[in-house]
Amino acid sequence: xxxxxxxxxxxxxxxxxxxxxxxxxxxxxxxxxxxxxxxxxxxxxxxxxxxxxxxxxxxxxxxxxxxxxxxxxxxxxxxxxxxxxxxxxxxxxxxxxxxxxxxxxxxxxxxxxxxxxxxxxxxxxxxxxxxxxxxxxxxxxxxxxxxxxxxxxxxxxxxxxxxxxxxxxxxxxxxxxxxxxxxxxxxxxxxxxxxxxxxxxxxxxxxxxxxxxxxxxxxxxxxxxxxxxxxxxxxxxxxxxxxxxxxxxxxxxxxxxxxxxxxxxxxxxxxxxxxxxxxxxxxxxxxxx
Numbered sequence: 248x249x250x251x252x253x254x255x256x257x258x259x260x261x262x263x264x265x266x267x268x269x270x271x272x273x274x275x276x277x278x279x280x281x282x283x284x285x286x287x288x289x290x291x292x293x294x295x296x297x298x299x300x301x302x303x304x305x306x307x308x309x310x311x312x313x314x315x316x317x318x319x320x321x322x323x324x325x326x327x328x329x330x331x332x333x334x335x336x337x338x339x340x341x342x343x344x345x346x347x348x349x350x351x352x353x354x355x356x357x358x359x360x361x362x363x364x365x366x367x368x369x370x371x372x373x374x375x376x377x378x379x380x381x382x383x384x385x386x387x388x389x390x391x392x393x394x395x396x397x398x399x400x401x402x403x404x405x406x407x408x409x410x411x412x413x414x415x416x417x418x419x420x421x422x423x424x425x426x427x428x429x430x431x432x433x434x435x436x437x438x439x440x441x442x443x444x445x446x447x448x449x450x451x452x453x454x455x456x457x458x459x460x461x462x463x464x465x466x467x468x469x470x471x472x473x474x475x476x477x478x479x480x481x482x483x484x485x486x487x488x489x490x491x492x493x494x495x496x497x498x499x500x501x502x503x504x505x506x507x508x509x510x511x512x513x514x515x516x517x518x519x520x521x522x523x524x525x526x527x528x529x530x531x532x533x534x535x536x
Contacts, residue, residue, distance in 0.1 A: 252300035252316035259319050263294065264484055269390070269437035271326040272349040273333070278326035279435060281486045292324040295333065297346040305338035306346075323350050388438030389481070393449075393515040393527040395493065398427040404490065406431055410533035417535065428493035428535065429469075432515040432527065435486040443520030444479040447489040450516055451499050452529060454509035462503050463516075467491060478520060489515075493535075500532060 264280060271278040271292055282291040299307035300316055315321060323346060325333060333341045394406040395413045407413035417424050430449065436442050451462035468474050469492040481487060500510050515527040 250313070250317070252296070252313045253294075254313075255294070255317045255322065259317070259322065260294070262319050263322060263324055264290075266354050267324055268353045269435070270353070271329055272323040272346075272353045273325060273329040274349065274352075276326060276329055278329075279486070280324055281435060281484060282433075292326050293330045295323050295325040295330050297321045297323060297343050297350070299334075305334040305341070306343050308343075320350075323353070387440040387442055387519075387521065387523075388436070389442050389444075389517060389519065389523075389525045390435045390437055391515050391517045391525050391527045392433045392435075393513060393530045394431045394433065395530070396429050396431045396490075397423060398429055398490075404429065404431060404488075406433075410531060410535070414533055414535060430491045430493060430496060430513065430515075430530075432489040432491070432517070433486065434481065434489065434517055436481045436483050438483055441483060442481045444475070444477060444481055444487070444517060445520050446477060446518040448516045448518065449491055449496060450514045450526075451496065451503055451532075452511045452514055453503060454511050462499055462508075464491070464495065464499065467495060469495065497535075500534075 267280060269280055270276060271280070278291060280290065280292045282289055296304065296316060297306065298311060298316065298321055299305050301307065302309070311321075333346070394408060395410050396404050396406045397413075399405050407416060413428075432447050432449075434444060434447070446466040448466060449464040451464075453462060466477075470490045474489050475487050479487060496513060503510055510532050512529040512531040514529055517525045519525065
């Protein structure tokens with residue numbers, strides 16, 4: 248294979264995206280490698296070099312060949328802010344050994360040695376990568392996160408992180424209070440098998456009945472034009488989102504409190520075709536003004 252230090256082919260890219268743990272390699276960075284932007288799954292990270300691509304780049308090693316620089320073993324995935332940090336003004340703080348440690352921490356140990364050879368061609372690398380996935384075993388892994396958000400336009404939804412954070416933003420920007428408020432379930436397939444999403448439920452978690460399903464909103468579709476049609480086949484590495492009107496949950500919260508219950512928060516639960524159920528972390532509920 249010919250080309251410069253960034254001429255990595257499909258085998259290298261597939262190896263990085265499929266064998267990563269699903270997030271930016273910077274320690275404790277939660278940024279996912281795939282994100283949904285205006286309803287479309289997009290790559291949200293850069294391919295970064297451990298030892299720099301060109302003279303003057305961070306951690307550039309003159310003795311390396313371009314083939315070695317673009318090899319799988321010299322590449323990691325970083326979100327844009329961390330890529331700028333690692334290769335920018337603070338580049339001297341990040342050694343090749345440190346970044347190699349991040350790589351080991353973010354890729355499965357089984358079989359990675361077979362991929363860490365700069366002499367592999369792109370075609371062989373892709374074949375070996377498939378063998379590694381097979382040897383490790385196909386895995387169906389689906390993650391779900393629940394965020395509050397605002398519908399800014401027919402195609403744009405802004406996530407606010409937490410209910411408390413959303414309250415602060417609305418207090419600072421009172422003109423945004425009239426924007427439709429939603430709960431956003433972000434569903435990502437981080438495994439190596441496709442998954443069938445059969446339904447998305449929202450559960451109001453009560454202090455007295457935390458495991459009860461008595462206050463569960465089953466599969467409500469408030470946004471038929473933008474939510475995916477179910478069942479939805481979610482390929483490995485892809486992501487999709489499901490929107491629910493905030494007012495729907497607000498009414499359930501009020502009913503629960505009227506019945507004497509303490510509302511702790513909301514969870515999203517994704518029902519898969521295998522019968523498995525994947526739940527989000529608890530989104531603590533805060534009443535919006």
